Amino acid sequence: xxxxxxxxxxxxxxxxxxxxxxxxxxxxxxxxxxxxxxxxxxxxxxxxxxxxxxxxxxxxxxxxxxxxxxxxxxxxxxxxxxxxxxxxxxxxxxxxxxxxxxxxxxxxxxxxxxxxxxxxxxxxxxxxxxxxxxxxxxxxxxxxxxxxxxxxxxxxxxxxxxxxxxxxxxxxxxxxxxxxxxxxxxxxxxxxxxxxxxxxxxxxxxxxxxxxxxxxxxxxxxxxxxxxxxxxxxxxxxxxxxxxxxxxxxxxxxxxxxxxxxxxxxxxxxxxxxxxxxxxxxxxxxxxxxxxxxxxxxxxxxxxxxxxxxxxxxxxxxxxxxxxxxxxxxxxxxxxxxxxxxxxxxxxxxxxxxxxxxxxxxxxxxxxxxxxxxxxxxxxxxxxxxxxxxxxxxxxxxxxxxxxxxxxxxxxxxxxxxxxxxxxxxxxxxxxxxxxxxxxxxxxxxxxxxxxxxxxxxxxxxxxxxxxxxxxxxxxxxxxxxxxxxxxxxxxxxxxxxxxxxxxxxxxxxxxxxxxxxxxxxxxxxxxxxxxxxxxxxxxxxxxxxxxxxxxxxxxxxxxxxxxxxxxxxxxxxxxxxxxxxxxxxxxxxxxxxxxxxxxxxxxxxxxxxxxxxxxxxxxxxxxxxxxxxxxxxxxxxxxxxxxxxxxxxxxxxxxxxxxxxxxxxxxxxxxxxxxxxxxxxxxxxxxxxxxxxxxxxxxxxxxxxx
Numbered sequence: 002x003x004x005x006x007x008x009x010x011x012x013x014x015x016x017x018x019x020x021x022x023x024x025x026x027x028x029x030x031x032x033x034x035x036x037x038x039x040x041x042x043x044x045x046x047x048x049x050x051x052x053x054x055x056x057x058x059x060x061x062x063x064x065x066x067x068x069x070x071x072x073x074x075x076x077x078x079x080x081x082x083x084x085x086x087x088x089x090x091x092x093x094x095x096x097x098x099x100x101x102x103x104x105x106x107x108x109x110x111x112x113x114x115x116x117x118x119x120x121x122x123x124x125x126x127x128x129x130x131x132x133x134x135x136x137x138x139x140x141x142x143x144x145x146x147x148x149x150x151x152x153x154x155x156x157x158x159x160x161x162x163x164x165x166x167x168x169x170x171x172x173x174x175x176x177x178x179x180x181x182x183x184x185x186x187x188x189x190x191x192x193x194x195x196x197x198x199x200x201x202x203x204x205x206x207x208x209x210x211x212x213x214x215x216x217x218x219x220x221x222x223x224x225x226x227x228x229x230x231x232x233x234x235x236x237x238x239x240x241x242x243x244x245x246x247x248x249x250x251x252x253x254x255x256x257x258x259x260x261x262x263x264x265x266x267x268x269x270x271x272x273x274x275x276x277x278x279x280x281x282x283x284x285x286x287x288x289x290x291x292x293x294x295x296x297x298x299x300x301x302x303x304x305x306x307x308x309x310x311x312x313x314x315x316x317x318x319x320x321x322x323x324x325x326x327x328x329x330x331x332x333x334x335x336x337x338x339x340x341x342x343x344x345x346x347x348x349x350x351x352x353x354x355x356x357x358x359x360x361x362x363x364x365x366x367x368x369x370x371x372x373x374x375x376x377x378x379x380x381x382x383x384x385x386x387x388x389x390x391x392x393x394x395x396x397x398x399x400x401x402x403x404x405x406x407x408x409x410x411x412x413x414x415x416x417x418x419x420x421x422x423x424x425x426x427x428x429x430x431x432x433x434x435x436x437x438x439x440x441x442x443x444x445x446x447x448x449x450x451x452x453x454x455x456x457x458x459x460x461x462x463x464x465x466x467x468x469x470x471x472x473x474x475x476x477x478x479x480x481x482x483x484x485x486x487x488x489x490x491x492x493x494x495x496x497x498x499x500x501x502x503x504x505x506x507x508x509x510x511x512x513x514x515x516x517x518x519x520x521x522x523x524x525x526x527x528x529x530x531x532x533x534x535x536x537x538x539x540x541x542x543x544x545x546x547x548x549x550x551x552x553x554x555x556x557x558x559x560x561x562x563x564x565x566x567x568x569x570x571x572x573x574x575x576x577x578x579x580x581x582x583x584x585x586x587x588x589x590x591x592x593x594x595x596x597x598x599x600x601x602x603x604x605x606x607x608x609x610x611x612x613x614x615x616x617x618x619x620x621x622x623x624x625x626x627x628x629x630x631x632x633x634x635x636x637x638x639x640x641x642x643x644x645x646x647x648x649x650x651x652x653x654x655x656x657x658x659x660x661x662x663x664x665x666x667x668x669x670x671x672x673x674x675x676x677x678x679x680x681x682x683x684x685x686x687x688x689x690x691x692x693x694x695x696x697x698x699x700x701x702x703x704x705x706x707x708x
Contacts, residue, residue, distance in 0.1 A: 010052070010059045017058055020050065025280045040139060040387045043280050044380065047287020064285035071282025072345070073249040074274035075137055077231050079158045080253020081260060081267070082149035091152070098156050098323040099163025102341050105322075106315025107133040107168075113311045118304065124366055127175060127355045131375060132312030134168035135161055136345035138283070138383055139390035141275065143340075146394040153333035153397070156323070157340035162250055164341075169244050172351055175358075194241040202234060202251055210259045224269050230256065286345050290380045294373040304374040309381045316342040332396035339389030343382045348375055398563055398644055414438055417500050418447045418482075419510035423467055426511075428543045430471050433509050434480060435547070435580045436539075436573040444481035446503045447471050450495035453488040461486050493529035500534060507537035507569070512666070537566050538670040539573070544630065544663060550583050551631040556621070557589030560645040561637055562596045566672025570637060571597060575605040588615040588624060618649035625660035633665040643673065 011017055024046045032042035050057040107129040114125035137158065148154050174188075213226050231252045238248030260267050294301055317338050324334035352375045355367035418433050420426040433445055449464035451457055468484035475482040483503070489495030500508060508530075530538065555574060561567055578585035585608060587597050594612040601610050615624070628634050636653070639645040657666075 010056050012059070014063070017061070017063065020058060021281065021284060024050070024284060025276070028280075040141065040283060041384055043283035044287040044290070044383055047284035048290050048292065048380070049287075050284075051288030051290075053288075053291035053293060058288070060285060060288045064281065064288065067278055067281035068285035069245070069282075071274070071278035071280070071285075072136070072246055073231060073235050074278045075140055075282070076246040076250040077253040078144075078271065078274060079137055079140055080250045080255075081257055081270070082144070091156070094156055094323075094327055095159035095163065097326065098319065098337070099160035099167075101319035101323055102135070102160050102316060103133045103164035103167045105319045106312050109311045109315040109318075110308070113307055117307055120371075123175065124355070124371065127172070127351065127366060128308065128371065128375075130168045130172050130175070131344065131348045131351045132308070132315065133171075134165045134344070134348065134351070135316065135341045136343050136348075137161055137340055138343040138345050139340055139386045141279065142387065142390045142394055144271070146398060148336075148394055148397060151333075151336070151397060153324075153329060153336040153393075154340065156327075157337050160337075161341060162247065165244070166247060168351070169247075191242060195243065198237055198241050198243075198248075199251065202237075202248075202255060206230060206234070206252065206255045207259070210256060214259060220266070220269065223266050224273075227256065227260070227266065227270060282345075286349075286379060286383070289349060290376050291373060292377070292380075294377065301370070301373065304370060305377045305381070308374050309378045312344070312378065313342050313382060313385060330400055332393055332400045335389055335393035336397060339386055339391075339393050342389070343386030344375075344379050345383065348379055395644060399560070413504075414506045415504060416445050417496075417503060417505040417508045418445055418471075419496055419508060420447055420449055420467060420471065421464075422511070423470075425543065426467060426471055427474060428547055429509055429511050429541070430474055431547050432539075432541060432577070434475075435577045436509070437480075438576070444483065445475060446483045446485065446499075446505065447475075448484075448496065448499050449486045450489050450492050450499070451486060452492070453490050457488055461488070491529070493533065496530060497533045500536070505536065507539065507573075508534070509539045509541070512540050512542040512668075535673040537569055537573075537672050540668045540670075542666040544665050548581065549631055550581055550633050550665065551629070552583055553578055553581075553585040553633045553635060554624070554628060555585065555587045555635040555637065556615070556618075556624070557587055557593050557597070557637050558618075558639045558645040558647060559590040559593065561589070561639070561671075562593050563644045564639070564671050564673070567596075568600065570669050570671055571600055572604070574635065575601055575608055578608045578610070579605055584609045584611065586611040586613060588613045588620075590614070590616075618647065618653070621653075621656045622660050625656075628661065628664055630664070633667060634661055635667040635669065637669050637671065 011020065024043070028042035028046050029039040032039045048054050052059060110132040111125045111129035114120040114128050115122065118125075120128065140158075143149055143151075143154050209226075209230065214223060217223065217226075231249050234248040234252035235245030236248070238251070239245045260270070320338035320341060321334040323329075324331070324337060352367055352372055356365055356372065358366040414437070416433050416437055418429055420429055430445075430447070437445065447468050449468055451460040451464055464486040468486065472482050472484055485499060485503075487495045487499055489498075496508070499505075553574065574585060587594055587610065589597075591614060594614070598610070598612055601608055636657075639647065
């Protein structure tokens with residue numbers, strides 16, 4: 002330990018940044034295995050490496066800078082993702098909830114501090130202001146579930162701004178009471194400056210946005226412009242005496258209509274924040290927490306308990322009372338409480354202000370006891386906030402039935418057929434024809450991706466001949482098919498780029514053996530394709546011709562009906578069963594089977610469908626006994642972090658290897674929300690690598706065997 006003390010804490014900027022990146026990389030993996038929200042992992046990691054933990058890193062200026070940027074980013078993204086029309090329609094609700102979530106915890110904490118802790122009136126008022134505000138530390142969870150425009154989420158974001166502004170206003174009054182300039186003149190000037198700031202932002206930012214975004218299409222320039230506007234607005238708000246997060250939020254609201262939610266610019270903004278700045282902020286918050294103070298004695302535990310309990314209880318009262326007043330479901334109350342109960346940088350900033358206020362010579366308003374109590378309270382409320390928000394997000398998706406409508410699959414259809422080997426390509430084309438709509442005239446797109454190496458010319462000629470043969474087969478069925486041979490240094494990237502260029506709706510490809518490359522390639526290939534596209538991917542393995550299938554056996558995970566790609570894969574299987582005139586049997590929970598039966602009855606009444614209740618995925622070995630050689634076994638997968646994911650999927654690779662060897666197999670990755678992002682450009686890329694390991698294991702086993 003003495004040897005380590007010589008080298009710790011790390012002072013090299015390069016090593017500091019490396020350690021932070023390693024935390025950002027591995028925290029989601031570890032927290033995912035423990036089934037703990039990843040945001041808590043960042044805070045806990047900060048505690049571990051900070052001066053109160055292993056003392057690996059000091060909380061230097063980089064954490065101050067990047068942490069401040071991360072907090073601004075959270076508020077800026079919250080403003081960008083709000084539905085302004087809904088805000089206008091529910092302005093009264095925002096005001097009521099904002100006042101409740103500010104005043105209720107303030108009053109409770111103030112009374113508690115006076116009576117139970119024995120603090121002075123000014124110290125009690127300061128502590129009440131701290132608990133009245135909150136930080137939207139759990140907001141990244143909302144983006145993951147696609148609930149940015151849910152009414153409870155928007156109420157929480159808007160009320161957070163109101164409560165924060167009121168808390169800062171009261172803090173400014175408290176701080177001004179220790180100076181010489183307090184009075185009516187001070188407050189009139191403050192209100193005037195804030196009104197000018199808001200008016201100037203509303204007038205100037207749209208003019209600049211329209212001018213710049215219309216004239217400059219360069220991606221880097223647009224991104225820098227948006228960041229400059231955010232920081233300029235934050236700096237201006239700080240100049241008038243209001244926290245910069247208020248200015249960042251206002252900038253996000255104003256730029257809301259100029260940055261579409263599915264635009265590449267929005268994707269870049271979210272990527273930079275989620276990949277670097279927001280994790281830096283969370284790690285920096287953790288480095289402030291000193292858990293050791295809890296062991297100083299029962300008095301410190303009592304202080305932490307009272308501060309955390311009364312502040313959190315006040316937020317809970319405000320959230321659930323508001324949900325009752327607004328006639329919102331219980332899940333909305335959970336969401337409002339989860340988002341508004343966390344305290345982070347705002348609480349630190351306020352308590353730091355109190356530490357500078359001198360009550361008497363050498364005596365300050367905030368002592369070490371209150372400081373430690375507030376910092377430990379931050380950890381407790383962050384844990385409560387992330388867990389409640391995660392739970393509420395799942396409840397809202399289920400309770401409000403936020404799954405796609407039965408007609409969403411008709412909006413767009415263009416199948417991309419990825420082919421490489423002549424022996425399997427005709428069967429893939431036949432499968433695509435079985436699954437395509439007869440009323441759509443978009444046709445099919447056949448793609449052959451060739452490595453850009455010394456043999457590229459030869460392989461390209463082979464690909465052209467293969468695609469020409471497939472085109473002739475498609476023409477025989479009176480189906481128009483586009484063909485494309487693409488050179489690429491990375492096969493997965495070539496497929497992803499082609500998919501976006503042709504505006505595809507789904508991918509069909511075979512699970513065949515690669516003979517030219519390392520077997521490990523298939524694992525990396527599928528992982529890259531799975532992470533890079535959120536659209537439906539169908540992987541198939543044929544043991545016998547498709548037209549000889551007698552039955553299709555489909556395993557459906559519970560809650561699959563809440564996934565956005567539910568009706569797309571259901572319609573494709575319905576078409577396939579109808580065209581093959583074979584039976585199709587679904588195995589799953591009653592909730593899913595009822596929707597499947599209703600859909601097939603309305604749209605594929607001629608399909609002979611059967612429905613079997615399957616309580617748990619551990620029944621797969623029993624199901625394997627019923628799978629014959631002329632059956633197609635279909636697995637509807639579920640990505641980790643989605644509604645229909647379950648731990649039993651971890652055993653799926655072993656069960657397929659043991660019980661379904663040599664069978665016709667189809668694995669379907671359903672559509673997911675959001676625009677696709679490269680796995681190298683997401684904050685949770687390490688998590689995605691872990692998630693895709695299940696499917697990678699399956700595919701490595703499949704392609705290690707010869708059929």
